[in-house]
Amino acid sequence: MALWAAAELWRGLSQNQRVNGQVLVQLLWVLKGSARCQLEALVATRALGEMLAVSGCVGATRGFYPHLLLVLVTQLHELARDPCPTDIPKVWAPSHQGLPYSHASCTVEALKALFTGDSCCMVVTCMEQAGRWRRLVGAHTNLEGVLLLASAMVAHADHHLRGLFTDLLPQLRSAEDAQRLTAMAFFSGLLQSRPTTRLLREEVILDRLCAWQGDPEPTVHWLGLLGLGHLALNRRKVRHVSTLLPALLGALGEGGARLVGAALGTLRRVLMRPRAPVRLLGAELGPLLPPLVEDARDSVRASAVGLLGTLVRRGWGGLRVGLRGPLRKLVLQSLVPLLLRLYDASRDTNESSEWTLTLCDQALRWGLLEEMVTVAHCNSPEALSCICHRLGSGSWASPSLLWAGGQHSGFALVQASWSITQAPAASTRTC
Numbered sequence: 508m509a510l511w512a513a514a515e516l517w518r519g520l521s522q523n524q525r526v527n528g529q530v531l532v533q534l535l536w537v538l539k540g541s542a543r544c545q546l547e548a549l550v551a552t553r554a555l556g557e558m559l560a561v562s563g564c565v566g567a568t569r570g571f572y573p574h575l576l577l578v579l580v581t582q583l584h585e586l587a588r589d590p591c592p593t594d595i596p597k598v599w600a601p602s603h604q605g606l607p608y609s610h611a612s613c614t615v616e617a618l619k620a621l622f623t624g625d626s627c628c629m630v631v632t633c634m635e636q637a638g639r640w641r642r643l644v645g646a647h648t649n650l651e652g653v654l655l656l657a658s659a660m661v662a663h664a665d666h667h668l669r670g671l672f673t674d675l676l677p678q679l680r681s682a683e684d685a686q687r688l689t690a691m692a693f694f695s696g697l698l699q700s701r702p703t704t705r706l707l708r709e710e711v712i713l714d715r716l717c718a719w720q721g722d723p724e725p726t727v728h729w730l731g732l733l734g735l736g737h738l739a740l741n742r743r744k745v746r747h748v749s750t751l752l753p754a755l756l757g758a759l760g761e762g763g764a765r766l767v768g769a770a771l772g773t774l775r776r777v778l779m780r781p782r783a784p785v786r787l788l789g790a791e792l793g794p795l796l797p798p799l800v801e802d803a804r805d806s807v808r809a810s811a812v813g814l815l816g817t818l819v820r821r822g823w824g825g826l827r828v829g830l831r832g833p834l835r836k837l838v839l840q841s842l843v844p845l846l847l848r849l850y851d852a853s854r855d856t857n858e859s860s861e862w863t864l865t866l867c868d869q870a871l872r873w874g875l876l877e878e879m880v881t882v883a884h885c886n887s888p889e890a891l892s893c894i895c896h897r898l899g900s901g902s903w904a905s906p907s908l909l910w911a912g913g914q915h916s917g918f919a920l921v922q923a924s925w926s927i928t929q930a931p932a933a934s935t936r937t938c
Contacts, residue, residue, distance in 0.1 A: 528567035531558065535571065538578050548582065549610045555579075556617040565624030572625070573670035577678070577689070579618050580643075580653060584685040586611045587649040611644040622664070633659035650692045650726065654733065657696025661703075668703045679715070688726060691719070695734035701741055712738060713750065720754055729766045732758055736773035740780065748777060748784070752791075759795045764804045771799070771810035778817045785821045789834035792818065796837065800844050809855035812848060815841060816863030819870055826870040838867055846891065849883045857883070 537551040555575075558564050568575055622630045634640050634656060643652025660668060671693065678690035695716075697703045704712065716738065719731025732754060739751040751773070758770035774792075777783055792814075799811035815837070819826065822834045845867075848860035861883040868876050881890040 527558065527564055531555070531564075531567055531575075532571065534558075535575055535578060538582065545610065549613065552579070552582070552610065552613045552617055556613055556620055559617060559620035559624055562624070565621060568621070572621075573667055573674045576618070576621060576667070576671065577674055577693070579614055579621070580656065580693075581685050581689045583611060583614050583643055584649050584653075584689045586614070587644060587646045588685070615640050615644060625664075625667075627660075627664040627667075629663035630656075630659045633663065650688060650730070653689055653692035654696045657693050658699060661697065661700045665700060665702070668697055668700050669706065672697050672703050672706055688730075691727065691730045695730045695737060698734050698737035698741070704738065704741060709738075717750070717754075725761075725763050725766060728758075728761075729763070729769055732766065732769050732773070736769070736776065740773075740776055751777070752784070752788075756791055756795065759799065764807055767799070767807050768810050771807070771814050775810075775814050775817045778814075778821050783821055785818065786832065786834070789818060789822055789832065789837060793833045793837050793840075797841055797844065800841055800848070805853035805856060808848065808851065809853055809859050812845065812856060812859040812863050815845075816859060816866050819863065819866045823866075823870050835871075838871070842867070846882065846894065850886075 534551045534555050538548055538555075559568075565572075619631050622628070634643070639652060639655045639659075641652075642648040642655060645652065660671070675690040675693050678686045679694060681687040681690065698712070712734075716731045716734045719727050719734070722728055722731070735751045735754055739748045755770045755774050755777075758766050761767055761770075774788065778785065778788065796811055796815060799807055800815065802808050802811065818834065819838060826835060826838070845860050845864050848856050849864075851857050851860065861879070864879045864883075865876060867873070868879060875894050878890040878894050881887050882894065
């Protein structure tokens with residue numbers, strides 16, 4: 508009964524227009540000052556959720572809405588680092604059936620109420636797709652969740668971006684890791700908005716992101732790389748691609764899957780832009796991409812194969828007219844690994860390999876589309892043998908292709924290598 512009365516008390520305060528703004532400010536200060544007392548923070552968060560859920564109460568946050576949002580998201584980062592405090596009791600029962608009790612879920616409910624009350628329901632809808640709220644509260648995915656939230660706000664709540672960007676700038680130099688990393692993630696994510704990037708001089712943003720690239724902490728390096736990508740891919744920031752490319756290519760040699768994946772994804776987006784440096788990237792990726800196509804990590808393999816497909820798609824013209832440049836060499840060198848990836852344990856890698864091989868077939872006019880689709884969907888030694896024989900006997904046979912075939916073992920690989928190396932150069936046999 509007392510717990511129900513507490514919830515009613517907070518909802519009653521939210522309906523009082525004379526005091527609700529003052530109460531919200533006091534709760535905000537409790538959250539900011541409760542780093543050493545999680546019980547106080549939990550009570551304040553639960554109270555905020557009850558108040559903000561009342562229609563019209565969010566209007567009382569005018570003037571400190573971005574600050575409140577930043578505090579709640581930072582709290583989720585702190586909770587992600589210490590998700591299971593054993594000494595915190597349940598504060599009160601949920602005000603409606605099904606609402607969870609945990610501190611993190613109370614914070615998420617407060618964020619939902621904050622967005623919904625401000626007519627930003629699409630931000631909530633966006634975050635509910637593909638488990639994005641779960642990423643925001645995850646111990647290892649919190650910053651990814653912050654980036655997803657920033658993207659959702661860029662798309663559906665742009666009227667708050669200026670205030671949020673201004674409020675997070677001082678926190679970029681905070682001594683508290685939770686505040687600093689949350690602010691960095693928001694900073695990188697908000698660079699997707701052109702109006703937001705105009706709040707600071709481009710040189711200031713670029714210097715900050717480049718400094719993050721040199722930070723020994725992998726997370727900061729990763730956030731700086733993502734920020735550079737957002738800045739360079741902005742329509743009016745194309746000139747920054749020259750700064751971005753060395754950072755992206757350097758990141759491909761890093762050990763962390765998250766950093767390598769971010770670099771591969773950003774390179775793919777760079778290639779899809781008008782006037783993309785296709786020839787330059789074809790040359791630079793020649794020695795870097797083949798090892799990643801065979802990387803032990805599923806996500807890296809799938810992204811590397813997808814990047815190769817995008818490179819072929821963008822370099823289509825040169826491949827069709829028979830230019831014998833670095834891109835053609837890269838395609839031939841990757842052919843046998845791509846065929847093997849059709850049997851990969853990762854479904855994403857399977858699909859990327861089939862797509863990439865289809866593009867290679869069309870660009871280089873192999874005429875092997877039917878056989879490649881058959882190999883992709885059926886365990887057909889006949890189709891695989893036909894592919895290897897035709898490529899080994901045609902004008903595509905080259906040292907790059909022979910070298911790629913000779914690097915592998917296993918039944919399919921031995922068959923591929925044998926077919927390539929044994930087929931007579933002038934053979935006209937068809938399957």
